[in-house]
Amino acid sequence: MTESWRPPTRLLRVATLALSLWGVLVLAPCGEAAASRAAVERVQPRVVKIYGAGGLRGLEAYQSGVLVSAEGHILTTWSYVLDTEAVTVILDDGRKFEADLLGADPVLEIAVLKIDAEDLSFFDLAAAVEGDTGMRVLAFSNLYGVATGDERVSVQRGVVAAVTTLAGRQGAFVTPYRGRVYVVDAITNNPGATGGALTDIRGQLLGILGKELRDRRSQAWLNYAVPIAELREAVSDIRAGKFRRRDPAKERLARNPLDLTAFGIVFVPNVVDSTPAYVDAVRPDSSAATSGLQPDDLVLFVGGVLIRSLRDLREQAKLIEQPAEISLIVRRGEELKTVMLQSTDAEAEVGEPREGEQP
Amino acid sequence: MKLPRLLVLVLLVAGFFAAATGPARADVDQAVVEAEARRVAVVERISACTLAIFGAGGAGGGSGVVITPDGYALTNFHVTQPVGNAMKCGMADGKLYDAVIVSVDPTGDVAMIKLFGRNDFPTAEMGDSSQVRPGDWAYAVGNPFLLATDYKPTVSYGMISGVSRYQYPAGTLLEYTDCIQTDAAINPGNSGGPLFDDDGKLIGINGRGSFEKRGRVNVGVGYAISINQIKNFMGYLRSGRIVDHASWGTRAASDDEGRVVISAIQDTSDAYRRGLRYDDEILRFGGREIRTVNGLKNVLGIFPKGWRVPVTYRQDGEVVRTVVRLSGTHAQGELAEMLSGRRTPLPGPDEDPPDENGEKPADGEGDAEAEGDADGEAPEGGEAEEGQPAQGDEDSENPEDARPGAESQELEMPQIVRDHFEARTGFANYYFNQQQQVRVWQALQRNGSFGDLPERWVLTGKASGDDTGEAYFALSPSRGELRLPVFRFEAEFGDELNDLVDPPGSGGLLLALHLWQRFLREGIETFGDVYYLGTVPSRPVDDEAELRRNLFDVLVGVHGGVETRFHFDPTDGKLRTMEVFTDDDVDPCELYFTEYRRDEQRYLPTQIEVRFGDRIYARLELESIQFGPKED
Numbered sequence: 001m002t003e004s005w006r007p008p009t010r011l012l013r014v015a016t017l018a019l020s021l022w023g024v025l026v027l028a029p030c031g032e033a034a035a036s037r038a039a040v041e042r043v044q045p046r047v048v049k050i051y052g053a054g055g056l057r058g059l060e061a062y063q064s065g066v067l068v069s070a071e072g073h074i075l076t077t078w079s080y081v082l083d084t085e086a087v088t089v090i091l092d093d094g095r096k097f098e099a100d101l102l103g104a105d106p107v108l109e110i111a112v113l114k115i116d117a118e119d120l121s122f123f124d125l126a127a128a129v130e131g132d133t134g135m136r137v138l139a140f141s142n143l144y145g146v147a148t149g150d151e152r153v154s155v156q157r158g159v160v161a162a163v164t165t166l167a168g169r170q171g172a173f174v175t176p177y178r179g180r181v182y183v184v185d186a187i188t189n190n191p192g193a194t195g196g197a198l199t200d201i202r203g204q205l206l207g208i209l210g211k212e213l214r215d216r217r218s219q220a221w222l223n224y225a226v227p228i229a230e231l232r233e234a235v236s237d238i239r240a241g242k243f244r245r246r247d248p249a250k251e252r253l254a255r256n257p258l259d260l261t262a263f264g265i266v267f268v269p270n271v272v273d274s275t276p277a278y279v280d281a282v283r284p285d286s287s288a289a290t291s292g293l294q295p296d297d298l299v300l301f302v303g304g305v306l307i308r309s310l311r312d313l314r315e316q317a318k319l320i321e322q323p324a325e326i327s328l329i330v331r332r333g334e335e336l337k338t339v340m341l342q343s344t345d346a347e348a349e350v351g352e353p354r355e356g357e358q359p
Numbered sequence: 360m361k362l363p364r365l366l367v368l369v370l371l372v373a374g375f376f377a378a379a380t381g382p383a384r385a386d387v388d389q390a391v392v393e394a395e396a397r398r399v400a401v402v403e404r405i406s407a408c409t410l411a412i413f414g415a416g417g418a419g420g421g422s423g424v425v426i427t428p429d430g431y432a433l434t435n436f437h438v439t440q441p442v443g444n445a446m447k448c449g450m451a452d453g454k455l456y457d458a459v460i461v462s463v464d465p466t467g468d469v470a471m472i473k474l475f476g477r478n479d480f481p482t483a484e485m486g487d488s489s490q491v492r493p494g495d496w497a498y499a500v501g502n503p504f505l506l507a508t509d510y511k512p513t514v515s516y517g518m519i520s521g522v523s524r525y526q527y528p529a530g531t532l533l534e535y536t537d538c539i540q541t542d543a544a545i546n547p548g549n550s551g552g553p554l555f556d557d558d559g560k561l562i563g564i565n566g567r568g569s570f571e572k573r574g575r576v577n578v579g580v581g582y583a584i585s586i587n588q589i590k591n592f593m594g595y596l597r598s599g600r601i602v603d604h605a606s607w608g609t610r611a612a613s614d615d616e617g618r619v620v621i622s623a624i625q626d627t628s629d630a631y632r633r634g635l636r637y638d639d640e641i642l643r644f645g646g647r648e649i650r651t652v653n654g655l656k657n658v659l660g661i662f663p664k665g666w667r668v669p670v671t672y673r674q675d676g677e678v679v680r681t682v683v684r685l686s687g688t689h690a691q692g693e694l695a696e697m698l699s700g701r702r703t704p705l706p707g708p709d710e711d712p713p714d715e716n717g718e719k720p721a722d723g724e725g726d727a728e729a730e731g732d733a734d735g736e737a738p739e740g741g742e743a744e745e746g747q748p749a750q751g752d753e754d755s756e757n758p759e760d761a762r763p764g765a766e767s768q769e770l771e772m773p774q775i776v777r778d779h780f781e782a783r784t785g786f787a788n789y790y791f792n793q794q795q796q797v798r799v800w801q802a803l804q805r806n807g808s809f810g811d812l813p814e815r816w817v818l819t820g821k822a823s824g825d826d827t828g829e830a831y832f833a834l835s836p837s838r839g840e841l842r843l844p845v846f847r848f849e850a851e852f853g854d855e856l857n858d859l860v861d862p863p864g865s866g867g868l869l870l871a872l873h874l875w876q877r878f879l880r881e882g883i884e885t886f887g888d889v890y891y892l893g894t895v896p897s898r899p900v901d902d903e904a905e906l907r908r909n910l911f912d913v914l915v916g917v918h919g920g921v922e923t924r925f926h927f928d929p930t931d932g933k934l935r936t937m938e939v940f941t942d943d944d945v946d947p948c949e950l951y952f953t954e955y956r957r958d959e960q961r962y963l964p965t966q967i968e969v970r971f972g973d974r975i976y977a978r979l980e981l982e983s984i985q986f987g988p989k990e991d
Contacts, residue, residue: 036518040494094617094651138494138518144569144580146524146540149651154520155493156542156579186542187579190569 036157039138039203044152045092045121047197049142050076050099050113053084064141064153064196065089065113066208067122068235072097072115075125075235076195077211078104082111083308085274089115094150103238103306106329106336107176109211110231112238123197123205125235128228131182131198131206135160139188139225141196141209153196158186158223160206166224175213176336181224182207189213189223198225258302258320260313263341264288270310277313279330291339294332301329401559402498402514407481409512409553410434411449411502412458412472414442415771422501422512422552423448423472424483424561430456430474431597433589434551435566436463437533439470440698444788445776448474449502449510450481459776462596463787465698466604466688467660468533468566469589470551471596473791475775483553486560488522488585489904491539495519499543499565499581501552512552517543517579525653525660526567526582531688534604536660538582539563545581554583562586588661591907594894595663599791601694602893603664605685611641611655619649621672627944629684632972635672642678643671646903658903664688665892665913669901681973682899695785786890795891796883799912802932807961809879812986816876819985824969824977825864832869834876841869843977856919857941866948866971871939874923875950878916887918895926897935911935933962946972 046067054061065076074089081087087099097115104111131137139156147153162183166175182198189212196209207225214221260267264286268278277299282288299307303326307313325342410423410432421438425431432448439446444460454476461471474480491497499515506513521540528534541554545565554563563583570578595602608628614620618640624631641649645658645668662668664687671680772780783789815835822830828844840849846862852873859870883889894910911926924947926936933955938947954966963984969976 036496037492037494040492044493146526146569146580147521148525149653151523151653152493152521154540154580155518156520157518187577190578190580 036138036201039199039201040140040155043138043140043197043199043203044155046123047092047140047142047153048074049090049145049147049153050074050081050087050195051090052081052087054081060145060191062142062145062192063194064143064192064209066195066197066205067120068112068125069122070118070120072117072120073102073122073239074099074113074115075208075231076111076113077208078106078109078111079194079211082113083276085308087113089113090149091117091120092150092152101306101308103241104300105234105238106301108179108226108231108234109175109177109336110208110226110234110238112235125205125228125232128205128207128232129200130229131160131163131200131227133160133163135206136201137182137184137206138199138201138203139184139186139193139196139209140199141188141190141193143190143193143196145192156186156188158184158188161185163227175211177210177226179230180227181210182227184223184225187221187223188225189221253318254321256322258317258322258326260299260302260317260341262322263326263343265293267310267313273311274309275311277307277310287341287343288339291341292337293328293330293339293341297330297332297337299328299330300336301327303327401555401557404481405483405498405500405553405555405559406451406512406514408483409451409500410474410551411505411507411510411512412438412442412551413447413449415445415447417447418442420502420505421548421550422565424500424551424553424564425450425474425480426482426485426561428480428482429478430458430476430480431461432458432472432474433553433564433596434470434472435564436465436468436470437566438551439463439472440465444780444782445772446472448472449507451511453509453511455510457773457775459779460787461791462598462600462602463698464592464596464602464604465532465694466528466534467584467588467592468535469564469584469592469596470787473779475779483555483561484559485590486556486558486562486586487904488539488562488587491519491522491556491562491585493519493521496557497541497543497562498555498557498559499541499545499549499552499583500555501545501549501565503544503546503548505548513549515544517541520580523654523657524582525657533567534660535567535582535584537585537588537657538567539585541581541583542579543581544577544579545583546577547575549581564589585661587903587907591661591666592663592893594910594912595892597791598795598891598893599786599788599793600890600893601698601785601787603687603689603694605659605662605664605666606688607659607683607685609635611652613652619652619655628686629946630670632946633670633681633683634674634679634973635670635681635683636674640673641670642673643901644668645670646901646906659685663893663895666895667899668896668906669899671901680901692785699784792891795912796889796914799891799914799927799932800883802929803927803934805932806955807957807963809876809961810882812880813988814880815986815988817983817985817987818872818981819983820979820981822977822979824975826862826977830977830979830981832872834872836877836880839869839873841872852919854919856921860941860948862976864971864974865969865976866946867939867941868948868969868976870921870941871923871937871948871950871969874916874918874921874939875934875937877918878923878925883914883916886916889914889916891915892924894929897926897928948976 048065050065051062063077063081065074068075082101089097089099099113099115102112102114137158137160140153142153160182165180166178188209193209194211197205198207198209199205205228207227209225264283265279265288266281268280279295279297281295282293305316328339330337408425412423412434413420419442423432423434439460446458448456448458456474456476458472458474461473463470497517497519500512503513520542524538524540526535545568549565552565553561554565556562563585565583567582569580607630608625609621609630610623611619612622621637621639624637644655647658649655662685664685667682667684670683779790780788781790786792818832820830822843826843826845831842833840838851850859850869856870860867862868878886892913892915895913896906897909897911900906912929914925916923922940924938925934928935935952937950940947949970951968952964953968955962956965965981967979
């Protein structure tokens with residue numbers, strides 16, 4: 001009996017929701033043409049085009065970002081596009097800047113860039129709004145790299161289809177992020193769209209468009225944005241210095257500097273100025289081997305310090321005392337892995353290296 | 360992840376409720392009800408003029424839109440190219456109409472076709488695409504996946520995502536300049552269909568989308584050719600020709616300060632003759648301010664070959680305004696060769712390629728079967744993304760390639776189509792060119808006929824300018840005489856006229872008057888090789904909208920190795936301008952017939968301005984024109 005009752009109730013609920021939603025949707029074009037145009041015009045100057053590494057098929061050398069301060073702080077996605085010293089940001093008026101990478105959060109997969117500019121239009125993250133299922137939204141991004149120079153980023157419209165977490169889809173979607181997302185009914189997450197803005201119909205910021213994600217089993221692409229509430233703290237951490245690189249000019253050198261080769265890692269030869277910190281080989285039976293580190297892993301963070309190249313690693317290592325154990329965040333394919341390296345040397349565990357054993 | 364599915368259900372149910380439950384409307388805001396009714400009315404209107412286009416045999420296809428009551432319609436070149444010269448067009452009334460190709464613009468991916476069977480076809484209302492802004496709402500109408508077996512088009516609703524987008528060509532074809540980007544769903548089969556604004560006005564022709572790794576279905580990124588670009592080409596598209604886009608013999612780049620400067624210029628180009636040089640800064644072009652290289656590419660792409668457009672540039676600190684004649688993006692005959700090489704339109708090649716031309720049209724034609732298309736239809740439509748324009752192997756997979764040969768296609772043509780089709784090299788359909796020639800000629804004849812007059816004409820009057828004083832011209836078919844205060848000479852008009860550039864500095868005034876006489880006497884049949892070019896701006900004003908507002912019809916006549924362009928005012932049919940080109944890469948002698956007076960039988964010019972290059976050579980005030988056999 002209960003079975004036979006359930007559908008009508010559900011239908012009723014659906015119908016009620018339907019009516020209210022219909023109202024919202026039908027209202028859309030009525031007198032709102034001007035309003036949507038105005039919202040779009042307000043948002044577009046706050047979204048930037050970012051150009052960096054990549055360029056091979058399937059790895060676009062561009063993405064999107066949003067301005068979060070008048071002085072040129074830019075929130076964007078932490079991706080291979082930023083794996084270069086030369087990240088370029090182009091504003092909606094065509095102005096072009098070289099950007100500094102201030103820092104990144106590898107789990108949230110966001111990065112903060114800084115350009116040398118003033119008096120920019122920006123989104124106040126503190127004023128970002130929360131989205132809800134059924135909410136009409138606009139997505140702004142440099143999808144497909146369509147907008148160049150002073151062309152403004154693309155805008156698409158959609159509805160928040162669900163507010164849910166990616167955690168339930170672990171294994172299906174390859175991403176370190178497990179938090180809340182806005183799932184959108186429109187195809188917002190195209191190549192280059194990541195880092196763009198999801199706003200409500202008035203242009204108030206809701207979230208940041210995520211990387212392209214495809215369900216391994218169903219092959220379906222997911223269109224989503226990460227709510228600002230999930231990112232706010234990390235952004236202020238990065239701006240405050242967390243995950244920031246340390247400045248060798250201002251810090252005391254370590255008495256016994258960090259040496260990752262002692263844990264069994266062999267890096268690729270440092271051939272150019274910005275050779276990425278790729279693992280070339282892992283010595284058998286070393287700590288690196290037991291930790292699961294593999295050749296071709298790209299070392300991104302060492303003990304919370306962002307590493308951008310082998311040269312960078314060498315500089316940063318001078319400031320870090322050789323520890324008994326240290327965590328690394330590496331990129332393997334499109335996945336981030338955290339590995340823990342432990343010194344196998346009993347003496348080293350107490351953090352007192354013996355004389356004459358420095359490699 | 361049940362929610363998205365639930366949402367779909369919700370929308371369906373909502374639609375059902377809204378449609379089926381009358382009383383529920385009492386609870387709905389009046390504004391909502393009105394908006395809905397308005398939208399329903401718009402959809403009905405824009406559906407009525409939209410076409411589902413199929414090949415004569417029912418294969419292939421795409422979409423289109425009717426723009427005149429007598430059945431002229433727009434679609435994509437890449438829709439018509441595979442289906443051939445005859446096609447069938449389904450409309451929302453459920454009927455299937457025969458149609459024939461009129462003109463093609465392979466570079467801009469536009470084609471004009473004409474439907475038969477009615478003189479009261481529902482038509483699209485023209486919009487103004489330069490007023491379109493991101494955030495505006497839009498409707499894409501067409502026949503995606505060839506779904507509509509009853510020819511009722513599919514309507515998708517969305518937002519304008521961007522304007523003035525530039526999408527790279529495939530080879531030299533299918534370049535989308537200054538196009539409109541929308542997230543209204545544009546799928547294979549939508550190609551050639553209309554994009555309407557929120558009021559149901561036509562703002563573009565859908566033809567392309569970014570797809571890349573997600574298969575050939577919409578990902579919310581579609582592109583439409585702007586209707587304002589097509590307006591510029593409208594006269595050309597009525598000409599039955601294979602029309603070409605413009606280039607201007609220069610390359611532009613951004614310098615360190617972000618200025619758009621000339622980085623290379625051909626010394627044979629009109630731009631060079633008008634004084635532009637390396638490193639000059641381009642400030643305005645075609646009535647638009649130029650701020651980026653893409654902006655320049657965009658505005659260049661909306662003009663047809665042969666138009667003269669205003670250009671403002673800065674040279675050595677000085678701002679200069681000039682007017683530049685645009686050349687083609689393809690070499691003479693190149694497009695025609697390329698098109699006939701792929702699919703011979705019909706046997707019986709004539710040789711008088713008038714114009715234009717390219718490359719294998721195959722590249723990026725983009726009408727291959729959708730990968731993984733669920734319905735297994737043979738859709739057709741959108742283009743490759745810029746990253747992968749050349750889809751060379753598509754040809755072999757293209758189902759339309761298996762069509763029967765050209766000859767059998769002609770036999771298959773319905774009678775009405777056969778009556779409106781004439782193959783000729785260089786033309787998509789010479790029938791329509793001839794129609795236009797006759798139209799322009801007849802309009803001219805309403806101003807009086809010169810055909811029956813004696814062959815010797817004597818013009819007398821005054822000249823001012825380089826050579827001021829009494830002016831005397833005696834013109835007859837084989838020889839002419841010119842007497843100006845300084846210059847006087849006679850010339851024989853034989854088979855080769857290219858050398859007749861006297862008087863010096865005029866570009867060939869006597870020759871121009873000879874060709875004027877010859878044209879008026881002989882007409883379109885016997886002047887030489889004559890064809891209808893299209894329409895060009897009557898005045899090169901520095902305002903894009905104004906530029907296309909007042910247009911002249913142009914007939915091109917080739918005689919004695921000299922090409923002459925005759926410009927006619929469509930409002931009264933009068934000849935207003937002649938441009939006489941004695942050679943490639945030199946300025947023409949230009950005659951401007953600025954004033955006419957009427958005698959008993961005909962209108963005669965009383966004032967002719969003679970220009971060459973950037974200068975006025977002379978102003979002629981004609982006091983009398985005598986027609987008679989008497990010699991001095």
